[in-house]
Amino acid sequence: MSVQFSEEKLTKIGEIIKRYPEGKQKSALLPVLHLAQDEFGGWLDVPVMDYVASLLSIEPIEVYEVASFYSMYNLKPVGKFMFEVCQTGPCMLNGSDDIIDYIKQKLNIKVGETTSDGMFTLKTVECLGACGYAPMMQLGKHYREHLTKEKVDAIIEECRSKAN
Amino acid sequence: MSIKLLLDKANVPGIRGYEVYRREGGYRSVEKALKMQPADIVEEVKKSGLRGRGGAGFPTGMKWSFIAKPEGVPRHLVCNADESEPGTFKDRYLMEFIPHLLIEGMIVSSFALGSNTSYIYIRGEYAWITDILEEAIAEAKQNGWLGKNIQDSGFDCEIYVQRGAGAYICGEETALIESLEGKRGNPRIKPPFPAIQGVWARPTVVNNVETLAAVVPIMNIGAEEYAKIGVGKSTGTKLISACGNINKPGIYEIDMTISVEEFIYSDEYCGGIPNGKRLKACIPGGSSVPILPANLLFTTAKGEKRMMNYESLSDGGFATGTMMGSGGFIVLDEDQCVVRHTYTLARFYRHESCGQCSPCREGTGWMEKILKSIEEGKGKMSDIDLLWDIQRRIEGNTICPLGDAAAWPVAAAIRHFRDEFEWHVNNPELCLTENYGLRHYADELQVPVSA
Numbered sequence: 237m238s239v240q241f242s243e244e245k246l247t248k249i250g251e252i253i254k255r256y257p258e259g260k261q262k263s264a265l266l267p268v269l270h271l272a273q274d275e276f277g278g279w280l281d282v283p284v285m286d287y288v289a290s291l292l293s294i295e296p297i298e299v300y301e302v303a304s305f306y307s308m309y310n311l312k313p314v315g316k317f318m319f320e321v322c323q324t325g326p327c328m329l330n331g332s333d334d335i336i337d338y339i340k341q342k343l344n345i346k347v348g349e350t351t352s353d354g355m356f357t358l359k360t361v362e363c364l365g366a367c368g369y370a371p372m373m374q375l376g377k378h379y380r381e382h383l384t385k386e387k388v389d390a391i392i393e394e395c396r397s398k399a400n
Numbered sequence: 401m402s403i404k405l406l407l408d409k410a411n412v413p414g415i416r417g418y419e420v421y422r423r424e425g426g427y428r429s430v431e432k433a434l435k436m437q438p439a440d441i442v443e444e445v446k447k448s449g450l451r452g453r454g455g456a457g458f459p460t461g462m463k464w465s466f467i468a469k470p471e472g473v474p475r476h477l478v479c480n481a482d483e484s485e486p487g488t489f490k491d492r493y494l495m496e497f498i499p500h501l502l503i504e505g506m507i508v509s510s511f512a513l514g515s516n517t518s519y520i521y522i523r524g525e526y527a528w529i530t531d532i533l534e535e536a537i538a539e540a541k542q543n544g545w546l547g548k549n550i551q552d553s554g555f556d557c558e559i560y561v562q563r564g565a566g567a568y569i570c571g572e573e574t575a576l577i578e579s580l581e582g583k584r585g586n587p588r589i590k591p592p593f594p595a596i597q598g599v600w601a602r603p604t605v606v607n608n609v610e611t612l613a614a615v616v617p618i619m620n621i622g623a624e625e626y627a628k629i630g631v632g633k634s635t636g637t638k639l640i641s642a643c644g645n646i647n648k649p650g651i652y653e654i655d656m657t658i659s660v661e662e663f664i665y666s667d668e669y670c671g672g673i674p675n676g677k678r679l680k681a682c683i684p685g686g687s688s689v690p691i692l693p694a695n696l697l698f699t700t701a702k703g704e705k706r707m708m709n710y711e712s713l714s715d716g717g718f719a720t721g722t723m724m725g726s727g728g729f730i731v732l733d734e735d736q737c738v739v740r741h742t743y744t745l746a747r748f749y750r751h752e753s754c755g756q757c758s759p760c761r762e763g764t765g766w767m768e769k770i771l772k773s774i775e776e777g778k779g780k781m782s783d784i785d786l787l788w789d790i791q792r793r794i795e796g797n798t799i800c801p802l803g804d805a806a807a808w809p810v811a812a813a814i815r816h817f818r819d820e821f822e823w824h825v826n827n828p829e830l831c832l833t834e835n836y837g838l839r840h841y842a843d844e845l846q847v848p849v850s851a
Binding site (some may be wrong): 255256257260262263264265266269270292296298301302305306307309316323324325326328329330358361362363364365366367368369370374377378379 | 483484485486487488489492517523524525526527528558560562563564565566567579580581582583584585586601641642643645649650651658687693728730732736740741744745747748751752754788791
């Protein structure tokens with residue numbers, strides 16, 4: 237895989253850099269890492285981080301230390317669909333433990349693992365700000381709320397049909 | 401019916417878009433503000449009594465008045481939309497459904513502070529809300545409310561949205577600033593305060609979403625009218641995000657004159673507890689604030705009815721009171737286990753500690769492990785005192801308030817529910833299949849409680 241953003245993405249990155257004062261292009265690091273993760277397979281491999289460093293004229297270590305700090309950046313490959321299920325207090329009160337157990341059993345994986353077909357990754361996360369609509373998970377850009385076992389089944393089916 | 405200043409138009413169809421928002425009276429506050437002197441707007445906000453809605457409750461006008469104005473150095477307003485405190489999801493609602501209210505409040509505030517480039521730092525997980533905000537900003541710009549020479553006032557202003565990437569700590573203002581600069585979210589030592597040296601060492605004001613939105617009604621109705629709403633130093637309205645074991649979880653705008661009991665049981669608000677269960681405990685201001693058992697929640701130690709405002713919620717200090725915090729209202733019914741709930745919160749804070757200060761980095765992990773073992777029936781009686789000791793050693797010994805935020809829930813759980821912890825230790829097998837239940841936690845207090 238060659239590590240190179242499309243022209244369109246490079247223009248977008250140029251626009252992002254202009255949001256900050258001259259010489260403060262490092263401020264674009266978080267947004268550019270989001271773009272890179274979306275573009276290059278859902279995770280940040282070392283060559284990808286090095287590429288981002290070169291785009292922003294910063295040292296690779298400045299990218300690594302940021303990528304390893306924030307929980308949304310994946311430093312290992314992940315499945316095509318990532319179930320990020322909240323397990324913090326308010327979700328726990330509404331049965332998130334059962335939902336996590338159900339997904340584990342249904343996909344036959346543990347938390348942090350990916351199914352052998354590379355389709356699903358299960359991750360537990362801490363409070364995503366959907367406490368009133370618990371239990372919930374993040375799937376890609378959106379939240380799936382008021383989860384039940386039936387809803388989990390439907391989401392898995394939906395993902396499978398999207399993948400085909 | 402209580403007064404609504406922020407959500408009064410929330411149910412108007414199409415209010416998310418510019419045209420409907422403007423038709424409903426949107427952007428009037430900008431028209432008014434641009435005809436005023438910036439310093440007069442700061443005075444107006446001071447007079448309104450508005451307090452920061454992110455959790456700390458610091459007077460907003462006073463915060464604004466601290467901003468340094470060195471010659472030739474740009475200043476910045478940064479909106480803190482990193483809402484991450486468990487139980488809190490009010491800013492999300494405002495941004496998702498009435499994005500222009502935040503943009504409007506930010507334009508007025510940017511003008512008052514002299515910020516020509518302002519930023520909204522939003523938590524990374526609110527990815528779709530980033531799109532909503534960017535669309536609202538584009539609409540505002542098309543209609544001459546942002547950009548160069550806004551409404552012929554000579555004032556230029558741009559607003560940009562910056563997405564975080566999953567770190568609770570970035571809700572702390574100096575960590576947020578670090579993150580905005582493209583770094584790890586490690587809080588800075590204060591002083592210097594952001595008002596003197598904030599983002600890129602420039603004077604910076606960081607305000608919560610709801611705080612900036614509240615500037616709009618303050619400008620529209622005037623500080624005096626705004627200050628008449630509420631009680632004492634709790635002026636205006638407050639958004640409460642209610643969750644846990646209640647019939648109607650969601651966002652409620654309150655005017656801070658209703659009682660906690662009414663808030664939980666009235667159909668206008670939470671609508672009571674599902675399945676006729678009884679209330680066991682409540683964390684009224686986001687996971688960091690002390691949990692209170694039902695009896696102390698409704699009545700202060702002095703025997704007064706506890707109200708939903710800053711002063712009444714904190715009445716009695718931490719011995720018998722709690723805090724308004726961020727307004728993340730978490731209700732636990734009689735079937736919930738306080739040990740388990742506290743364990744999930746300890747796990748949260750361990751996960752979110754930035755690792756900079758050792759009391760927090762080591763202490764949060766230690767508390768999580770001990771709570772887990774008590775919860776799993778593997779705890780010793782001495783563990784309870786050890787937990788107490790650890791939280792004491794974290795509190796006040798860290799650069800930022802995350803240490804305190806991690807210590808308080810553990811302290812309050814032991815303070816008020818010690819017998820539940822002891823029951824876990826004494827019943828290592830039973831506690832795996834049964835909960836301690838309600839017991840005496842809702843009983844009327846017979847004698848005034850003291851520390």
